[in-house]
Amino acid sequence: MLQRPDPFNAQCPTRRVLDRIGDKWAVLILILLERETLRFNELRRRIDSISQKMLSQTLKSLERDGLISRRAFATVPVTVEYALTPLGRTLASTVQALTQWAEAHIGEVEEAQRRYDRGEVAA
Amino acid sequence: MLQRPDPFNAQCPTRRVLDRIGDKWAVLILILLERETLRFNELRRRIDSISQKMLSQTLKSLERDGLISRRAFATVPVTVEYALTPLGRTLASTVQALTQWAEAHIGEVEEAQRRYDRGEVAA
DNA sequence: GATGCAGGTTCCCAATGGATACCAGGAGAT
DNA sequence: ATCTCCTGGTATCCATTGGGAACCTGCATC
Numbered sequence: 001m002l003q004r005p006d007p008f009n010a011q012c013p014t015r016r017v018l019d020r021i022g023d024k025w026a027v028l029i030l031i032l033l034e035r036e037t038l039r040f041n042e043l044r045r046r047i048d049s050i051s052q053k054m055l056s057q058t059l060k061s062l063e064r065d066g067l068i069s070r071r072a073f074a075t076v077p078v079t080v081e082y083a084l085t086p087l088g089r090t091l092a093s094t095v096q097a098l099t100q101w102a103e104a105h106i107g108e109v110e111e112a113q114r115r116y117d118r119g120e121v122a123a
Numbered sequence: 124m125l126q127r128p129d130p131f132n133a134q135c136p137t138r139r140v141l142d143r144i145g146d147k148w149a150v151l152i153l154i155l156l157e158r159e160t161l162r163f164n165e166l167r168r169r170i171d172s173i174s175q176k177m178l179s180q181t182l183k184s185l186e187r188d189g190l191i192s193r194r195a196f197a198t199v200p201v202t203v204e205y206a207l208t209p210l211g212r213t214l215a216s217t218v219q220a221l222t223q224w225a226e227a228h229i230g231e232v233e234e235a236q237r238r239y240d241r242g243e244v245a246a
Numbered sequence: 247g248a249t250g251c252a253g254g255t256t257c258c259c260a261a262t263g264g265a266t267a268c269c270a271g272g273a274g275a276t
Numbered sequence: 277a278t279c280t281c282c283t284g285g286t287a288t289c290c291a292t293t294g295g296g297a298a299c300c301t302g303c304a305t306c
Contacts, residue, residue, distance in 0.1 A: 007222055008151060010172040015147075017225035017232060024138075024145040028131060040284055049133040051264050056285060066235025076272055077283030087231050094224050099130055101217050102140035108210050109140060112189025163253055174295055179254060199303055200252035 020065060025050055025058040027095050030084070033068060034092040037083040067091060143188060148173055148181040150218050153207070156191060157215040160206040190214060 007014045020026060028047050032038060038046070044055055059082060062068045067088035073079040084092055130137045143149060151170050155161060161169070167178055182205060185191045190211035196202040207215055 007225065008155075008170050013229050013233060014222065014225040017229055018150060018222065019147050021221055021225070022145045022147040022150065024142050027141060027145065032131070041282090044284095047131050049264095051266090052285070053265085053287095054263070057263095064236055064239040065232050066239075067232075072284090075283090077281095078271090078285095080284060087228060087235070090228065091224055094220050097217050097220060098144055099137065099141065101214055102130065102137040102144070105210060105213065106136050106140055109188050109190075110136060112210070113187055116187040116189070164251085167253095172295095174297090175254070176256090176297095177295070180294095195253090198252095200250095201302080203253065 020061065021091075021095065023058060023061075025054055026062060027098065029055075029058060029062065029082075030067070030088065030092040030095050031099060033082060033084045034089070034096065037081050039082070040080050043082065062088070143184065144214075144218070146181060146184075148177055149185060150221070152178075152181060152185065152205075153190070153211065153215045153218050154222060156205060156207045157212065157219065160204050162205070163203050166205065185211070 006012045007018055009015065025047070028050075029043060032043060032046055040055070040059075043059075044050060044052065047055070059068065059070070063070050066085055068082050069085050071081045071083070073081070129135045130141055132138065148170070151173075152166060155166060155169055163178070163182075166182075167173060167175065170178070182191065182193070186193050189208055191205050192208050194204045194206070196204070
C-alpha cells in the first residue's frame with residue numbers, strides 16, 4: 001500500500017470507510033456505545049424508529065470493521081452485549097464532534113432552508 | 124426551541140442534519156470546497172465516479188442548507204461557481220477530521236475485516 | 247451543419263431501506 | 277398443559293433511493 005490514500009478515488013479504501021461513517025445508524029450507535037456497553041434491545045429502544053433489521057445489519061458491519069465487539073452470554077433469555085473496541089473509541093470521539101456541530105448549528109440550517117424555500121438566494 | 128436537541132429522536136431536526144452529513148457525496152464536496160471555490164464540472168472531474176445527477180442533487184441540498192453558495196456568471200458557456208459559506212466552513216473542518224481518521228486507521232479496519240471474514244472473533 | 251463544451255434534467259433499472267411476520271427456547275402466569 | 281412474553285435475531289415483501297445513460301439549451305468553432 002504505497003499509494004497515498006485518496007477518498008476522491010472510488011477504488012481507495014478510505015472511500016469505503018467514509019461510506020461506513022456515512023451510515024446514519026452507525027453514527028448513532030457509536031455515540032451511544034461511547035457512553036456505555038449496551039444490549040441489542042437496549043440499543044433498539046434508545047434509537048427511535050430503527051428497525052431490528054437495520055440494527056442487526058449495522059451492528060454486524062461495525063463488528064466486521066473492528067469498531068465494536070459482540071459478546072453473547074448464555075443467560076436466559078440470551079444476553080448479547082455490544083461495546084466499543086479501542087479502535088471504535090477513537091472514531092466515536094470524532095463522530096461526537098459531528099453531533100455537536102449539528103446541535104449547535106441546527107438553527108442556522110433551518111433558517112437557511114426557510115429562506116431557500118421562499119425563493120431567496122443564499123447570503 | 125426549548126426542547127433539547129436529541130438525535131436519537133426521529134423527529135429532532137439534528138437527526139436530519141446527521142442524515143445530511145451521512146451523505147457520502149456531501150462529505151467529499153465539502154472537503155473539496157474547503158480548499159477552493161470550484162465549478163460544476165471541476166467538481167465532477169475531481170470526485171471519481173460521481174454522476175452528474177447526484178452532483179447536481181447534492182449541490183442543491185447543500186445550498187438549501189446554507190452550507191454552500193452558488194454563483195452563476197453569464198459567460199459563454201455559462202460558468203457556475205460553488206463555494207463554502209461561513210456556516211459550511213465550520214462544518215467542513217469537522218468533516219475533515221473524519222477523513223483524517225479514515226486515512227489514519229484504514230489499515231486497522233482492513234485487518235479487522237480480514238480477521239472477521241476468516242471467522243475469527245474480534246479481539 | 248456537425249461538433250464541442252458548460253451545466254444541468256429526465257428516464258429507467260438495480261440496489262437499498264424499512265415494515266411486518268416469523269423463529270427458537272425458556273420463564274412465568276393461568 | 278398451554279398461553280404469553282422475553283430475548284436476539286432472520287426472511288420476506290414493497291417503497292424509496294441511487295446510479296447510468298441519454299437528452300437538452302445556448303453559444304462558438306471547424
